[in-house]
Amino acid sequence: MNAINRKSFQQLTNNFGPEPLVCSENPVLAGLIEEVATENRVPFDIGPDSAEDESINKYFANSYAYVKFSK
Amino acid sequence: MPGKPFNYLLLKIATRCNIDCTYCYWFRDETVYDKPKKLLREAQSALFLKLVEHIRAHELSEFYILLHGGEPLLYGKARLREFCAGIENVAQETGCTIHLSLTTNGILIDEEWAAILRDNRIDVTVSIDGPEAIHDKHRIDFKGLGTLSAVEAGLNQLRRVGISPGVLAVCDPPSEPLKVLDYFVNVLGLKKFDILVPDSTHEDQPHSIEPYFKARFDAWYPALATDGVDIRYLRSMMKGLLGGVSKVESIGYGPINTVCMLTDGSLEPLDVIRITGNGATATNMNIFDHSFEDMKSCPVWREAYDASMRPCAACLSCDYVQACGGGFLPHRYSAERGYDNPSVYCQDIKGLLHHIWDRIAPEVTIQSQDGSRKRLLSEAFDA
Numbered sequence: 001m002n003a004i005n006r007k008s009f010q011q012l013t014n015n016f017g018p019e020p021l022v023c024s025e026n027p028v029l030a031g032l033i034e035e036v037a038t039e040n041r042v043p044f045d046i047g048p049d050s051a052e053d054e055s056i057n058k059y060f061a062n063s064y065a066y067v068k069f070s071k
Numbered sequence: 072m073p074g075k076p077f078n079y080l081l082l083k084i085a086t087r088c089n090i091d092c093t094y095c096y097w098f099r100d101e102t103v104y105d106k107p108k109k110l111l112r113e114a115q116s117a118l119f120l121k122l123v124e125h126i127r128a129h130e131l132s133e134f135y136i137l138l139h140g141g142e143p144l145l146y147g148k149a150r151l152r153e154f155c156a157g158i159e160n161v162a163q164e165t166g167c168t169i170h171l172s173l174t175t176n177g178i179l180i181d182e183e184w185a186a187i188l189r190d191n192r193i194d195v196t197v198s199i200d201g202p203e204a205i206h207d208k209h210r211i212d213f214k215g216l217g218t219l220s221a222v223e224a225g226l227n228q229l230r231r232v233g234i235s236p237g238v239l240a241v242c243d244p245p246s247e248p249l250k251v252l253d254y255f256v257n258v259l260g261l262k263k264f265d266i267l268v269p270d271s272t273h274e275d276q277p278h279s280i281e282p283y284f285k286a287r288f289d290a291w292y293p294a295l296a297t298d299g300v301d302i303r304y305l306r307s308m309m310k311g312l313l314g315g316v317s318k319v320e321s322i323g324y325g326p327i328n329t330v331c332m333l334t335d336g337s338l339e340p341l342d343v344i345r346i347t348g349n350g351a352t353a354t355n356m357n358i359f360d361h362s363f364e365d366m367k368s369c370p371v372w373r374e375a376y377d378a379s380m381r382p383c384a385a386c387l388s389c390d391y392v393q394a395c396g397g398g399f400l401p402h403r404y405s406a407e408r409g410y411d412n413p414s415v416y417c418q419d420i421k422g423l424l425h426h427i428w429d430r431i432a433p434e435v436t437i438q439s440q441d442g443s444r445k446r447l448l449s450e451a452f453d454a
Contacts, residue, residue, distance in 0.1 A: 001452045002428045004314035005393040011452055016439045022313075022448070024435045028296045029313075032306070033435070036315035 076129035077363045080136045081331040081342060082118075084110045084154070085145035090176055090218055093209040094241060096270040096401075097141065100345035102353065107334040109146050110154075114336030117358045119157045125363050126165040138173040138193070139342070144180070148187055155191040174198065174239065176210070178218055180225030185232040196237040197226055201251035202258070205243055226259070238264040244278040248287035256300055265303040267321060270346050273405035273415045281419035285426050292430060305427075311394025312428050313435070322420075324396035327379035330366050332358055338366055340375040347404040375400060378410035386413050391424045 001008040012020055022037075024030045086106045088095070097103060126134060136158070138146075146154075155171070162169045172194035180188075188195055199222055200206040207217025229236050238261055240251065248266075255261045266287065271277035288305055296302075307317040317323020320341070329341040331352070338356040345352055354371045366372045382397025389395070397403065398414020405412050414420060432449035439445070 002390045002425055002432075003312045003394055004448075005390060008390070008452060009314060012437060015451060016437055016444050016446075017441075019440055021438050021440065022435060023438075026297070026431075026434045028292070029309070029431055029434055032310050032313055032315065036310060036313050039315060 076125070076131065077328070077330055077366070078131055078134050079329065080134075080363070081329050082110070082136050082138055083140060083331065083333050083342070084138050084143050084151075085141040086334050087145060088140060088142040088176070089145060089178060089212070090142070091211055091213050091215075093211070094269050096343050096346045100349050100351065102350045103141075103345070106337075109150065110334045111336065114332075114334065114358055115154060115157065117336055118332065119161050121358055121362060122161045122169075123164055126161070126167045131165075131167050133168050133170065135170045135172070138171060140174075142176055142179070143173050144175055144184060148183060151187060152191075155187075155193075170194070172196065175225075176218065177222040177225035177229075177236075180228050182228060182232075185228045185234065188229070189232045189234055194237070195229060195234055196239050197222065197229070198240070199226070199238050199255075199259075200240045200243065201246070202254040205246045205251060208243060208246075209241070240264065240266040241269055242266050242280065242283055244269070244280045244283045246283070248283050249290050252287065252290055252295065256295060262299055263301040263303075265319075267304060268399070268402070268416060270343055270401060271415050272346055272401060273403075273412055275415065277415060279419050280416055281422040284419070284423045288423070288427060288430070292427075308394055308424060308427055309431060311396075312391075312424060312431065314393065317394075317396065321399045322394075322396065324382070324393055325379070327375045327400050330363055330372070338363075338369075340366075340369075340372045341400070343399075343401045344375055344404075346401050348406075374410075378403070383411050383413060389421075391421060394424055395420050 001011065004012070022033050024033060083106075085108060086103055087108050088097070122134065125131070158169050158171065161167070171191065173188065174196045175198070177197040177199070198210070199219070200210055203217065203219050206219040206222070210218050210222075212218055226236060238255065238259070242248070242251075251266065255264055268280055269277060284305075287302070291300065291302055291305060303319060304322055307319050307322050311317050311323045316325060320327060320329070327341050331339045331342045333339060336358040337354065338358060338361060339352040339354055342352065352371065354369050356366060356369050356372075367376075379400045382392055383403070386392050386395070386397035395414070398417060398420065400410060402414040402416060403410045403412045429449075433447050435448035436445060437448050437451045
């Protein structure tokens with residue numbers, strides 16, 4: 001896997017259990033991880049308007065709500 | 072209806088431009104010339120009324136308007152002052168904070184313009200592509216002459232009145248990216264800027280951007296990024312790779328939900344979609360007869376919105392779909408399949424994302440809650 005996405009995050013939780021901690025000593029990456037962790041706890045604000053939208057929206061929405069930031 | 076109420080408007084206050092950039096997306100659609108040169112007074116008045124209605128109906132506390140062109144300063148000083156006074160009235164009437172921003176080529180900015188922009192708290196972004204040899208290759212006037220010296224004068228004028236403008240560049244893929252970084256950081260002293268991909272569809276044969284962006288990332292990430300220099304496009308890619316949602320429309324997964332108002336009051340989807348063909352953004356909607364929310368039922372607007380939310384099948388099975396979003400919508404267009412394609416830059420973007428992941432994943436660790444399992448992210452999928 002070459003990115004954290006819905007599929008790969010499932011694999012990470014399989015390997016590291018629920019709510020794994022993601023962190024970095026690099027300040028740029030630490031800042032981004034914190035942003036991701038904060039924003040992904042907010043529900044995706046795109047309202048589905050059809051069954052197809054619904055399935056696509058579920059594909060992405062809140063997929064990484066368990067990524068946490070730690071220093 | 073999709074999403075929250077609109078809180079952003081792309082407003083074309085002038086449709087013409089005072090320079091003749093070789094890559095400009097706007098004039099690729101010749102129907103632009105059918106529109107009035109400047110925002111009509113009656114369209115401006117209708118906009119103020121519709122803003123009040125919209126803000127009240129949806130109880131908005133903030134609304135964002137990007138003043139755009141063509142070259143928006145061709146609107147003129149008196150007209151912009153008048154517009155800002157009208158916006159101030161809307162804000163007072165509704166209690167809503169209305170944020171104004173403006174993207175300009177910078178050439179017309181003199182002391183008076185700078186004061187107008189400062190006094191009306193307008194966030195300014197100036198288009199600069201790099202040092203003279205790079206900027207003046209594409210950003211030329213109608214005599215074919217370079218424009219950088221005039222742009223720098225405008226930038227300095229803004230700084231003299233206390234404005235720190237943002238800078239937006241379009242990359243020239245065959246050029247040397249390190250020269251652009253050096254110019255932006257060491258000559259202009261910028262801490263935050265963006266360098267975008269030239270707009271192209273599958274009907275074009277754009278130059279590969281991968282080597283350019285890789286070299287730029289390699290120069291930026293280890294040194295400049297930790298010094299606080301922010302390049303939005305690269306930062307958004309990194310955020311997407313870490314599972315985040317990009318806040319920019321040009322990269323990352325998210326909706327194209329822009330409403331663009333033209334100088335005659337017509338309402339359209341995102342302006343860059345014009346590169347897909349003459350009249351591609353034309354709708355039967357306008358500020359006189361329709362509300363902003365009516366746009367959500369406009370077939371042209373809906374097509375862009377729906378397509379932006381539905382990357383093509385190949386993209387949905389790609390590791391990078393979160394970080395890339397299936398490509399910037401106009402870049403996905405082909406005459407044969409519409410938007411049902413990856414980006415025309417797909418292979419370049421994949422190569423770049425792979426390059427970035429290889430650089431950042433070894434610097435991120437992931438561990439179980441109890442700390443018993445811990446790995447570098449680059450090795451975590453094999454744990």
